[in-house]
Amino acid sequence: MCKLYQFVPIFCISLSVVCAKECSIVVLEDSNEFIKIADCSRRGLSQVPQTLPRDITVLNLRRNNFQIISNFSFKRYRFLQKVTLSENKLQKIEDQAFFGLSRLNNLNMSDNTLDLLTVYTPEMFLPIENLTVLDIQRNIQEHNNDVYRYPDVAFGVFKKIVYLALDLAPIPELGQGFQNLQNLKSLIFDRCFLKFLRGDTFENFTSNLEELRLTRCLHYFLHVDDNALSPFPKIAKINFEGSCMHLKQALSMLSSYSGKTLDIINLRGLNCPRFNSDEYPFVLTVTKDMMRYLKTVCVETLDLSDNGIVDFEENSLLSFDRPECIKHLYFKGNRFAFTKGRQIDELNTFFNKSIALKTFDYSFIPVRYWLEENAVHHNEQNYHSSNNIIYLPRSLEKLILSNLLCNDIRRHFMNRRGSNLTYLDVSYSYSNNVVIFESNASFTTETLVLDGHFHAALYQIEIVNFIHVKTLLWRSANLLYAMYPLDNMFYKRFITWFRKLKKLEHLDMSSNLLWILPDDLFLELDRLSELRLSKNLFQSVPTQIIFCSTIKTLDLRNNLLSTVDYATRVWADLMSTNHGFSLYIEGNAFECKCDNLNFIKWIQETKVDLDSRSYKCTLLNGTVITVLEAYETMHDLFSNCRNSIWLTVSSTLLGTSIIGVVLLIIYSKRWNIAVFFYRKFRKMVEKNMVKVTLMMFSFHMAGTAYLGLHNV
Known part of the structure; x- marks a missing residue:
């Protein structure tokens, strides 16, 4: 439980400061320790407010207009444990700015314009020497080729620091002061201009480091020494995502971890097309030699996505000494296909040994477009389809096969009995790949992503048996054509399946040209809590929705x-x-x-x-x-609305009055009217009776005359 207070500043600190909007104060009462948060973000502040409660422990000053932090700005708030100054315009911090913050353990000054060479001094950092988390990344705005000497003496004050995030210059000199950071576990470089990663680049950092993140080094091609990571023998997490260093170099760096155990190796997006060369080509075939170190590593999460891989040699990409260690494997965004014969056999061998694999991402793979004139499939009749079956490991929980363009051969991803597959994504795939399920296999899938098409999903009878689905994402699939006309071949399957989705909680059918929904579509969805129908053509809220009593979120953005x-x-x-x-x-x-x-x-x-x-x-x-x-x-x-209302009311009253007067006149003259109509009716009856009598008399006379003539 938390209590929310609104704190309103009564006066401004100086004439140069514009009075800002109030800060919100939140007290967390259910935690093990007292936490009082002052949220002053986006308030237009240029100085630290001095009228907040003295006992606040968290101060958020994100996205304001700070350019300088003056001496003793935080003196009033001695209980502060966390301060956020990110996304301001900070250029200067005075030496005594953090005076009095001996309890501070988390300081975030990222996304400013602080000059790393001149701003930070030991005197500035001494009052906050107990910091465990310091984030000053994304502050370098310009870079040159000069040696960049980091203020290591200033950073050496932080003997308790555990997490340090800063920028990396093209030619950094990280001095001996960093040797004092013996408790450092995570070293983060998110904005990186590095040119050379050598064996001595990080030599002054502790050997106890567990996480190194060197991401988005995009400005230069990063040349890497094989022993660049040798200063960190105990590392568990390596993340080089988006740094232009080429996969070949990154794999060579793993020589320091041959035979060791790591949690994460993230080498996503290393091959940059603009640095293509003969030695480091963007189009890459993985060789056995490139994998010589990685294959020996016991790693839980391995990400080799988006590296321009078009093929792999025998016993290379899928050859691991300890495949049972791998839990999450990502090949997303490459361009290789598992072809018949050796490659499918290697994949099956790998899956058979990967007894702990939980995630397999083989998505965004553009291998071959469908060109009808090539008639690829007419040449496959001599090849038995059983050779195209890929047996998924029973441990697999998440399978991502989205955005595939593989119109070459048919591949069957077989989900066997006893499978734990709970997440299946086959969205936007235009290929001959098919996910099939072994007979009598249990359908445990809870999240199903079918974006991009409806017919491919509804053609497969197995999909209709996914009755345990809790989250269904079916966006940009032209579902209107599956629902209408009502006699089309897909409508019956669509409705039948929705009748079975009794456990569905989250449904997204955005961008489907929908303007109406079938009657009672949500009738059986007693657990539906989130419904998203954005980017459709609804002119009114579908009436079917208001019969759902469990919905907590309804998204109808960008309709009509x-x-x-x-x-x-x-x-x-x-x-x-x-x-x-x-x-x-x-x-x-x-x-x-x-x-x-x-x-x-x-x-x-x-x-x-x-x-x-x-x-x-x-x-x-x-x-x-x-x-x-x-x-x-x-x-x-809308003043005219009242006029129209009164006009309507007066017209109604006038019409009612006229009708009332007419009815009153009729009521008062009711007997006269009755007598009048009675007389009219009587005259009509009498007149008709005379006519009938004359006719009968005429018939009688005629009959008598006839008889008289006959006797004569």
């Missing part, structure tokens, strides 16, 4: 709604009262007119969690304003 009708508003308020409710309706074609006055009021008065209170709406004259403006100036903008 002109209003939210009364029934939906009542339902939304009820959901908000029962269990909380979020409604996202930004980007619709709302109209500010007389018929929508109740909707405009509801937007400002409801307790429903909305994504905005100032949606754009259009007046009758075409002017675009916000709903908030319409609410605040309602009497001026």
